Amino acid sequence: MIAYIARRMVTAVFMLLAIAFVTITLFFGASKDPARAMCGKPCPPETRAKVSAYMQTDQSVVWQYTEFVKGLFVGRTYGEGARQVHCHAPCFGYSFPNRSDVTTLIAERLPVTLSLAFGAAVLCLVVGIGLGALSAIRKGGIVDRFSTGFAMFGLSVPTFLVGLLVVQVFGFMLNALPYSGFVSFSESPTDWAWHLIGPWMVLSFILAASYIRVARTQLLNELSADHLVAMTARGASTRQVNRHAVRGVMVPVVAMFALDVTALLGGSVIAERVFSLHGLGDLLLSGVNESDLSIVVGVTLFSAFLIIVGNLIVDLLMPLLDPRIRRA
Amino acid sequence: MSEPILEMTNVSKRYRTAGGFGRRRKGFLAVDGVSLRIGRGEALGLVGESGSGKSTLARMANGLVVPTSGTVRTDGQDVACLSRRGLRRLRRNVAMVFQDPLASLNPRQTVRQTLANVFHAHGEATSTAELVALLESVGLDADYLGRYPHEASGGQLQRVAVARALALKPDLIIADEPTSALDVSVRAQILNLLADLQRDQGISFLHVSHDLAVIRLYSDRVAVMQRGRIVETGPSDEIFRSPQHSCTRALVEATPEAELPA
Numbered sequence: 001m002i003a004y005i006a007r008r009m010v011t012a013v014f015m016l017l018a019i020a021f022v023t024i025t026l027f028f029g030a031s032k033d034p035a036r037a038m039c040g041k042p043c044p045p046e047t048r049a050k051v052s053a054y055m056q057t058d059q060s061v062v063w064q065y066t067e068f069v070k071g072l073f074v075g076r077t078y079g080e081g082a083r084q085v086h087c088h089a090p091c092f093g094y095s096f097p098n099r100s101d102v103t104t105l106i107a108e109r110l111p112v113t114l115s116l117a118f119g120a121a122v123l124c125l126v127v128g129i130g131l132g133a134l135s136a137i138r139k140g141g142i143v144d145r146f147s148t149g150f151a152m153f154g155l156s157v158p159t160f161l162v163g164l165l166v167v168q169v170f171g172f173m174l175n176a177l178p179y180s181g182f183v184s185f186s187e188s189p190t191d192w193a194w195h196l197i198g199p200w201m202v203l204s205f206i207l208a209a210s211y212i213r214v215a216r217t218q219l220l221n222e223l224s225a226d227h228l229v230a231m232t233a234r235g236a237s238t239r240q241v242n243r244h245a246v247r248g249v250m251v252p253v254v255a256m257f258a259l260d261v262t263a264l265l266g267g268s269v270i271a272e273r274v275f276s277l278h279g280l281g282d283l284l285l286s287g288v289n290e291s292d293l294s295i296v297v298g299v300t301l302f303s304a305f306l307i308i309v310g311n312l313i314v315d316l317l318m319p320l321l322d323p324r325i326r327r328a
Numbered sequence: 329m330s331e332p333i334l335e336m337t338n339v340s341k342r343y344r345t346a347g348g349f350g351r352r353r354k355g356f357l358a359v360d361g362v363s364l365r366i367g368r369g370e371a372l373g374l375v376g377e378s379g380s381g382k383s384t385l386a387r388m389a390n391g392l393v394v395p396t397s398g399t400v401r402t403d404g405q406d407v408a409c410l411s412r413r414g415l416r417r418l419r420r421n422v423a424m425v426f427q428d429p430l431a432s433l434n435p436r437q438t439v440r441q442t443l444a445n446v447f448h449a450h451g452e453a454t455s456t457a458e459l460v461a462l463l464e465s466v467g468l469d470a471d472y473l474g475r476y477p478h479e480a481s482g483g484q485l486q487r488v489a490v491a492r493a494l495a496l497k498p499d500l501i502i503a504d505e506p507t508s509a510l511d512v513s514v515r516a517q518i519l520n521l522l523a524d525l526q527r528d529q530g531i532s533f534l535h536v537s538h539d540l541a542v543i544r545l546y547s548d549r550v551a552v553m554q555r556g557r558i559v560e561t562g563p564s565d566e567i568f569r570s571p572q573h574s575c576t577r578a579l580v581e582a583t584p585e586a587e588l589p590a
Contacts, residue, residue, distance in 0.1 A: 226431035233392055234492060235419035236449040237412075247436060322436055323476055 008315070012308045019304045020297070021065055027293045029061045037291040038096050054079045055096055057293075068093065068297075092301065093294030095287075102298035105283060109267075112182050113279035116271065117264035119196050120203035121257070127204060128211020129253065135212070136219035147212050154209025163202045163274035170198060180276035199275045203268060207260055214252055222248040251322050255314050262310030266303030331404055333500045333532045334366040334389050339398030340556075341384050358384040360556035361398070368499070371526050371533035373547030373564060375540050375579060381556040386502050386536045390422045391415045403499060420450050423493035427505040429485035433477045439463070439488050440473040446495040466491045466521060483514030490521060500532045501525070507542065519546050541583045544568045552576045 035052035036043065052058040056067065056078060067076060071091035078085045078094055087094045092102040131151075135144035171179030177198050183191040222228065222245040231241050267280030280299055287295030318325045341359040358381040366372045376382045387393040388400050391407045400407040403421050410418060426432035433442055443462060447454040460470045466487040477485055486506060493501050503522060507515040523546050525531050537543050543550055543564065550567045552560040554575040560567065571577045 226426055226428065227434040229392065230424065230426055230432040230489075230492075231434075231445065231449070233390055233419060233424040234446050234449060234495075235416040236445065237416060240445075240449060244434060244436075323438075324435055324478055 005312075005316070008312050012312065015308060016301065016305060017069065020068060020301055023297045023300045024065050024068060025061050027296055028057065028064050033057065034096075034291045034293050054083070092298035095292050095294050097290050097292050098295075102294050105295065106280065106298060106302055109278060109280050109283045111184060112272075112277050113265060113267050113281070115182075115185060115192065115196055116199055116203065116268065116277065116279060117261060119193070119200040120207065120264060120268075121261050123200050124204035124207040124211060124260075125257065128208035129215045129249075131208070132212040132215025133219055133249075136216045136223065139220065144216075147216075151209040151212040154205050155213075157206075159202065159206050159268075159270045160274060162205055163199075163271055166198050166202050167274060182277050199271050199277060202274070203264070203271050210256065211253065214256060215249055218249045218252055219245060247321070251318065254317055254321060258310045258314040258317075259307070262306040263303075265306045267299065332365045332367050332401075333370075333403060334364070334534065335401045336362060336364040336385070336388065337399045337401075338363055339385070339388060339395040339400060341381070341388065341393060342396045357556055359388070359395070362553075362556070362558050364551060364558065366500070366532055366534060369526070369530045369532055370549065371523075371535060371547045373543030373550045374534065374536045374553060375538060375543050375550060376553030377575075377579070378538060380553040382536050382538075382553045383504055385553070386504050386534055389500070389502055389534060390419055390424060392424075416449070420496050421498050422500045422502065423495075423498040425486070425489050425493050425501060425503040425506045428509040429482060429489045430477055430509075432489055433485060433492075435477050437476070438473065439475050439477075439480075442488065443473075443492055443495055446492055450496060452496065462491045462495055463488075465494060467517075481514075482510050483517060486510060486514075486518050487521065490518070490525075494525070497529075498531065500534065502534045502536070504536045505538070506535075508537070508539070515542070522546060538579075539583070540568065540579045552579065 033048075033052065035048055035055055035057050038055065039048045039051045049058070056064065059067075070076070071087060071089065071093070073089055075089040076087045076091045076094070078087070085094060085099075087101040088103075090103060092106070094101050095105060098105060131143065131147035135141070135147045138144055166177075167179045170177040178195050179198065181195055183195050185192045225245075225248070228241050228245060231244065232238075265280075267282070267284055269281035269285055271277070272279045272281040273285065280302070283295060284299040286292070287299065338361050339359060340357065340361050342355040342357050344355050360381075362381075362385060364372070364385070374382045374386065384393055388395050388407070389402055391400075391410065394408070402418060405414070405418060407415070407418065433439075437445075440456075440459060443459050444454055456473070459473060463470065463472055468484060468487050468491070472480065472484065472488065477488075480488070486509075490506075501522075506522065507518050510518060519542060522533065522535070526533050526546075533547070535543060535547050540550075544567075545564075547564050550560075550562065550564045551558050552567070552573060552575060554573075560571070560573040560576050567576060568580060571580050
């Protein structure tokens with residue numbers, strides 16, 4: 001077990017290094033020069049060359065990659081003398097437009113994204129599994145018809161549209177919810193939740209759709225499974241049978257949930273934009289807009305890291321839920 | 329003769345079919361006015377081609393399927409009048425063995441859990457020794473207790489399914505095509521096991537199959553079903569030797585000459 005986790009960790013490290021290489025090649029090798037954006041409006045070639053040298057973007061991609069990896073362990077220093085900046089280990093790069101290292105920027109934005117992801121995940125699980133299970137139990141009933149339509153709608157409607165509608169209806173027309181801003185949990189838990197209800201609704205609405213469908217089909221499959229009929233035939237009560245059915249539903253739901261949560265933790269660009277929340281998605285977008293490539297690479301790697309960890313957790317949980325899944 | 333373990337009087341089952349605009353819901357009559365009787369300790373074979381309603385009929389005996397009309401008396405009780413609790417108590421005495429053991433055993437449970445579930449369902453405590461004895465009665469040894477269904481063969485699994493049926497000593501076992509999902513080589517073993525149980529423990533059997541050869545060797549009496557009705561009944565040898573109904577003749581002719589070891 002421990003050897004398995006260790007092996008997976010080592011693989012994860014190599015995977016991250018490879019992802020870092022790909023993102024750095026893609027972005028720093030691309031035609032857009034980050035020095036150009038930093039240099040200012042009249043940008044004579046000499047100044048631009050100087051800025052580029054200072055930002056270390058004049059070097060080859062391979063050199064930049066090795067510097068990046070080195071920076072992760074020992075930190076990285078840009079420029080010299082009075083203009084010298086140091087990025088402490090683990091250094092995920094330095095954002096010159098923000099005058100801050102990327103690690104700090106991510107850490108600053110993380111609480112917003114965490115709050116968003118947490119609430120949306122809880123809400124989507126409750127609504128998704130709840131509606132899915134209810135519609136499976138009363139197949140063809142009112143709840144089933146409603147939630148199947150709801151799921152269809154949620155799957156086909158784009159996030160930004162739902163977001164704008166929620167802002168328009170609850171924020172402007174009904175004046176019932178704040179339409180932007182963030183209050184930290186430590187400041188005031190009620191204000192925190194109050195400001196996040198809108199984005200939670202939007203994100204969980206989109207996500208819950210797939211949970212409704214998975215929970216419904218899976219529970220329908222389980223309930224008609226021969227082994228549960230066999231339990232009934234041998235005198236088990238409905239409660240006992242349902243307990244076994246739920247277990248069968250858990251496997252795909254847990255797998256899906258872990259991946260969705262990690263994706264949420266990597267930042268939700270659209271929902272954050274619509275509600276003016278300054279989370280990781282917003283950070284990534286501003287990085288792209290300002291050609292701040294360090295941020296793009298940093299956030300991408302952070303999301304990749306989360307997804308790898310999420311996958312590892314799923315792989316560790318699965319054998320507990322379904323003993324047929326054994327590790328080689 | 330004492331009271332029969334199972335007595336069905338004029339039972340019918342109509343399944344609803346999907347209707348649509350302008351179409352009348354006609355329904356499908358799976359079982360059409362059947363009467364049937366199984367005495368204590370007797371093994372009745374129910375044969376018929378697929379879709380003839382034999383599984384539906386068998387499932388009415390323990391209340392898995394509720395008849396549209398007619399009465400089913402199992403173990404002296406009218407199944408339709410039983411409460412949920414009463415039904416559960418009935419199912420303690422009337423066990424069932426399904427066609428495909430891989431499907432009818434929970435893939436996420438060990439053999440031990442599957443067998444113990446029967447005891448738990450009826451609020452009974454159980455011990456390892458008891459479960460081992462149960463396994464041994466179907467010819468499996470104790471190390472099967474820790475296995476999951478995917479770690480055993482079809483024949484072994486069907487033995488486990490029989491063991492599950494035998495737990496808490498039932499009076500009637502309904503075997504719904506217990507060997508048709510199995511390899512020919514292990515069929516005879518399972519059938520012999522069931523025959524031994526009938527002889528040694530006095531358990532009554534309702535043995536459903538589409539294979540007349542199987543029924544002939546392991547049943548005292550045979551009922552032949554066609555399109556929801558019983559078209560012929562009688563002692564198995566007699567039916568096999570001189571089939572009266574055209575359907576029975578077709579079934580007899582479809583039976584290969586080679587006989588199973590009795």
